[in-house]
Structure formats: structure tokens, C-alpha cells
Amino acid sequence: MGSNEFLFLLTGLKWTVLLSLVGFVGGGVFGLAVALLRTSGIAPLERGSRSYISLFQGTPLLMQLFVVYYGLALVGLKLDAWVAVAIGFTLHASAYLGEIWRGSIEAVPKGQTEAAKALSLHYVSRMKDVILPQAIRISLPATVGFLVQLIKGTSLAAIVGFTELTRAGNIISNQTFKPLLVFGIVGILYFLICWPLSLYGSHLERRMAVASR
């Protein structure tokens, strides 16, 4: 395996990182919205967001990507592969993150909301200043765990034509007939982006734990 092949793997790695970022950002923004709807106390919104979560947690990511890209094309809505993948990952990640954050919001003691209400803080301030900072801390291990999972899940984007890291590894492996070496390198590359994220997560956890001690 020469440097050309290795460069090809690095190009795949670039796509993997970009796809992950799309999933993080889309999932983060919409996941927060899902979590807030889910804890809104307004019955139809809570029911709606619960169904949303059930739907996208209960079906495989592979199928979701497939439906968004090929399924919508069948009914005449031809999406660019990037758009399709962005939508697919956003739906998937927002359902999971929404549920993780819903749990964390509910894990913040009720007295915090009551104190904030008694101080006449309105909903936005109650969430932004009081509840979410505490909920984020509670959710960190699960959030980081899911994001790491999502990075590895981006390999499924190969189905709509992305030559990301796993797919690149596949191609090189077929050319060189050295699957063990190639996938060994692919594994190391995945590890090199996932591991720092885990480390950063525990660093954040420690820092936030100190802040509230």
C-alpha cells in the first residue's frame, strides 16, 4: 500500500469529518428543539415530539438515508446527495439527542424551576440561564457517547455515494488485497477522531463538576 492509497483514505477521512459535523450541527439544533417540545408541558407538542423520537429511534439509520435519498426521488423530489445526507443525519441525531436532553432537563431538580419561577424569570431565561446549563452537564456522558457513535455511523452515507472513510477503505482493500492492513489503518483513523472527543467530554465533565462544587 503506497502513499497514493493512504491519501485516498485521508480524503475519505475528510468526508467522514464533514458528515459528522453536519450531523452534530443539525442534530444539535433540532435536537434541542425536540427536547424543548418534549418538555414543554403542552400535550400535543409533547405527543408529537414523542412520536418523532420513536420513529427515528425505531428505524435503522441506513433505511432513513435510503428513504430520504432514493425514496423521495421516487416521488419526484430529487435531492442533492449532501442535502439528503444532511437531512438524514439531522433527523436521526435530533431524535437521539432530543431524547437524551429531554431526560437531562427532567433530571434537573424541580426546585430549580420553582425558584426561577418564584423569581419571575420567564421561560427563555429559565431554560437558558437555569435549567439547560445544569441539564447539559448531566447529559455530557450520553451526548459525547452518541456523537462518537454518530461519527462511526457516517459510514452509512456510502449508500448514497459518499466515499467516506469506510468506503475508501473498502476500495483500497479490494485493490491491494491487504484488508487487514487497510482496515487496521481505517480503524486507527476513526480512533484518532473519536478518542479526542471522548477525552474532551471527560475534560468538560470535570471542569463543570468543579464549577458547581
Added chain:
Amino acid sequence: MNQPAAQNTAATDAMIAMAHVEKWYGDFKALTDINLAVRKGERIVLCGPSGSGKSTLIRCINHLESYQKGEIRVGGTRLGDDARTIDAVRREVGMVFQHFNLFPHMTVLQNCMLAPMRSLGVSKADAEATARKLLGRVKILEQAEKYPAQLSGGQQQRVAIARALCMKPKVMLFDEPTSALDPEMVKEVLDTMISLAEEGMTMICVTHEMGFARQVANRVIFMASGAIVEEAPPQEFFSNPRHERTRQFLGEILHKH
């Protein structure tokens, strides 16, 4: 000692007026026909066995609990179910909780500055000046930069009192403020409350601290099973309780102490 002129009428000059308030949790009736008028500067102590509805009563005043029947007025504002009146009432009414409920991710100073800045629109500098002044008043200014978990229970509760006072409330509600404290810390919190009373703050305190009731209350109200059973000035309440349930309750708690 002030004698309440008309205890059970929702007088218009009353700071707080509750008239025929009733509350259910499902089938369980938590409050029955509550009538209570609290005048400006009056100090009320609410006592009664656990589950008698004392906390529920004061939590209705700032709408932490809703009620189904009757009327509550705070300073002229009739408390409805709409955000506008709830907000107006909460800006006038401070509350201190049994478990302090300080915001753990903020320093003592930030705890005190948040609400004035966010809900009264006070500038940061003014909020800080007020916070420091009131933290000084509850004798805890030197802890201003610490986080709540670094303080003792008594110190946390004094911060909670200062935090509520930063909103410049007209009424203070205390929901068993010393029940979660170690015995040696009860006094520092009670002393803070006494000094607040001496400055003329209108207060409603749910507490079993009968020494406090004797010393500062204008009226002691005894509740049982969601209803007001008896109310009287403290000397009368303690020396000559009229109702059997009051006598029984006093026997139990005074014996205990």
C-alpha cells in the same frame, strides 16, 4: 401588637387577600375555603401537621400551584391563570424554600443578580450593587464569589433570602426555611428573618419554630386537613388554643422541642 381588625374579609387595603380559595389534586381536596387577608407589614406564621396544606397555601400565592375556586389578590392584582398577572404577582412576592434551591452552577453573587437583570431589566452594575448590599445585610458578603455547594446550609439559606430580596419584593413567603438545616444553623436563619420582620417586611412563614412565632408573628394560623382551623395572636394561640386539634398539635410539637 397589631390586632387584625377584620381577619376574614378580603379587605382592599390588604397586601394579600385570599377569598374562598379551594384546590384539588384530582379527587383529593388540598385546600378548603381558605380566607386570609394579610395587611402590609403583617407577619403571619402558618403551622399545622404535615399534609395540612400550609405549603400548598403559600405556593398558591405566587402561583407555583394553581387553584380551582375562589380569588387571590396580591397588592391589587387579581391572580389569574394568565402569564401577565402571574408575572406581575411574582415580581412582588419573594419566596424562600425549604431546600434553598440556589442555582448550583452560579456563584452566590450571580444567583442574586440573575432575576433583577432578566426580569426587571436592571443594569449589571446596579444588580451587582444591590446584590452586594443585600448579601452584606444577611452577613455573607465575603462568600459572594463562592458557589452554593461550598457553603453550609445556613449560609445557603441566607443567600436564598438575599436573592429573593434583590427583587425588592413587597411580600416574602417562607416555606419551612429551617426544616432542612442542622440544628446549629437554624438560629442564623431565624435571626435574618427576625431582622427582616423588624424592618417591616410583610411575611408569611410556614414554620414549626414556635419561638420565632412567639417573637415576631402578629398572627399564628393553624391549619389541618386543608382548612384554617384557628387563628390568633401568638400569646393567645399558645396559652389558650380554642380547638382540640390545635391543642393536640401544640402538645406534640412543644413536647418534642
